[in-house]
Amino acid sequence: MAYLYVAILIAIVVALLAVALYRTYLVKTKADYLVAGRSLPAAVLVLTLLTSWIGAGSLFAGAENAYLNGFAALWQPAGGWLGLLLIYFIAPRARKFAQFTLPDLLEARYNQAARVLGTIAILFAFTAITSYQFRGGGDVLHLIFPQTVSSNMGTLIIAAFVIVTTAMAGMSSVAYMDVAIGSMVTVICIVAVPMLYAKVGGWAGLHAMLPKQYFEVFGNYRLGPHHVEEPAAMGFVRAMEFLVPTLLLMLGNQVMYQKFFSARSERDARISVVGWTLGTIVLETLIIAIAVFGRALYPAGAVARAPREIIPYTARHGLPAIMGALLLGAIFAKVISTASNYLFSPATNLVNDIFVRYLAPEASNRRLLVVSRLAVALLGCWAFYQAVYAQSVLEKMLYAYTIYSAALTPVVLAAFYSKRVTAWGAVAAIGVGTVVTLAWDSPRIKAMMDLPPVLAQRDAIFPALIAAVGAMIVVSAFTPKPAAEQLAQFAD
Numbered sequence: 001m002a003y004l005y006v007a008i009l010i011a012i013v014v015a016l017l018a019v020a021l022y023r024t025y026l027v028k029t030k031a032d033y034l035v036a037g038r039s040l041p042a043a044v045l046v047l048t049l050l051t052s053w054i055g056a057g058s059l060f061a062g063a064e065n066a067y068l069n070g071f072a073a074l075w076q077p078a079g080g081w082l083g084l085l086l087i088y089f090i091a092p093r094a095r096k097f098a099q100f101t102l103p104d105l106l107e108a109r110y111n112q113a114a115r116v117l118g119t120i121a122i123l124f125a126f127t128a129i130t131s132y133q134f135r136g137g138g139d140v141l142h143l144i145f146p147q148t149v150s151s152n153m154g155t156l157i158i159a160a161f162v163i164v165t166t167a168m169a170g171m172s173s174v175a176y177m178d179v180a181i182g183s184m185v186t187v188i189c190i191v192a193v194p195m196l197y198a199k200v201g202g203w204a205g206l207h208a209m210l211p212k213q214y215f216e217v218f219g220n221y222r223l224g225p226h227h228v229e230e231p232a233a234m235g236f237v238r239a240m241e242f243l244v245p246t247l248l249l250m251l252g253n254q255v256m257y258q259k260f261f262s263a264r265s266e267r268d269a270r271i272s273v274v275g276w277t278l279g280t281i282v283l284e285t286l287i288i289a290i291a292v293f294g295r296a297l298y299p300a301g302a303v304a305r306a307p308r309e310i311i312p313y314t315a316r317h318g319l320p321a322i323m324g325a326l327l328l329g330a331i332f333a334k335v336i337s338t339a340s341n342y343l344f345s346p347a348t349n350l351v352n353d354i355f356v357r358y359l360a361p362e363a364s365n366r367r368l369l370v371v372s373r374l375a376v377a378l379l380g381c382w383a384f385y386q387a388v389y390a391q392s393v394l395e396k397m398l399y400a401y402t403i404y405s406a407a408l409t410p411v412v413l414a415a416f417y418s419k420r421v422t423a424w425g426a427v428a429a430i431g432v433g434t435v436v437t438l439a440w441d442s443p444r445i446k447a448m449m450d451l452p453p454v455l456a457q458r459d460a461i462f463p464a465l466i467a468a469v470g471a472m473i474v475v476s477a478f479t480p481k482p483a484a485e486q487l488a489q490f491a492d
Helices: 002-026 030-038 042-053 056-097 102-109 112-144 151-169 171-199 202-209 232-252 254-261 266-297 307-318 321-359 365-388 393-407 409-417 423-440 443-449 461-477 484-488
Strands: none
Touching (some): 002 151, 002 321, 042 254, 042 266, 042 321, 056 112, 056 232, 056 307, 056 321, 056 393, 102 112, 102 254, 102 321, 102 409, 102 484, 112 151, 112 254, 112 307, 112 365, 151 365, 171 202, 171 266, 171 321, 202 266, 232 393, 254 321, 321 365, 393 409, 393 423, 393 461, 409 423
């Protein structure tokens, strides 16, 4: 059976390398590398958006959540579904703006300080997201080759592969690799779920094998840090701590905006959101279901100590050999794709928002391509360092989502929908949101604050978001209104 897994992984690796090599020969300019020459049709956009959004955050962090809390884990992806309803109206505006990165947007609507602070926030958030993609891929390799590849060694292999393929062709490579991966993952999950459902004995068998909390609206979210049941209101608060960061990351996600900037037209950008919404609802629900079925089949043992591995573990042990190998291969490819997206995006920021903007504005396309590839390698190494020290993928995901959600999403939405938010209001929001998140997630600083338990046990999202939005409103009220020419770029 090991040969089957090896054959499927080799086929995936060869296919991804072939796409990267082919697209590399087509890359000639900065626009080719950063936004695929603004040529992506709606069909390609749907699959690249779907594939970049659903990665280790769903397959490992979402699965860990489902293993621990049951179907209440759907609160996490539900934030993305809600965000997609709003993105339908944002997508054509983003394509009309048609720049290269989110900080381009921040400077055009606000000022250079917003651009620089936005770049810093993106670097923190996206390298953290990339890091747990590396960790998830390492876990997959360790499960397939437990005697020869440790989790850390697998993480190194994944990191090296992602860095090389991403550096080769940029957005063009990333988008077209996503087409094959998104199609494969969706089909395999649709086939795997009924097989696992039958194996657990249907709905009645599932109820017999799992605690009743796994079928409640808030699942085990009502269990406090010492597994003591809390009031129902705390279950709702905990659910919102999963939903809100996902919603706000979706609304302000630079990877998404960069792909809208890559769209062939405003119409293609809007159409792609419809397909992306349907695909996300279906695929993320299937992923949560696989994790819950896996929890029913494997409530103890090694996977109970590392619940983030429940989906690859279930693929390896709970499905027929060929189906399990295909699902593991799909997870492997999905992690690589998402890692490529979230590694490429901050590299684009370093090149476009720092190197070109401040160091070499007249750099040739050849020089920009070299620097872009070096930026991918540099940030990939930083993400790998974080991956080695990440314990819970779920905690790492919430940390990354919160930085982005609190620091950037409010000012991005204000750029499109507010005429009153000022440049310095945006700067204050980005700075305060980033600092509060970093401080709240630091055990040493949190201990110095001596917060009551009801606050100390909460995630950073609400304190950071309230502080950021408050700073944006207050500072905007006391600073001059934006100029008409700044607002005109974001009007309908």
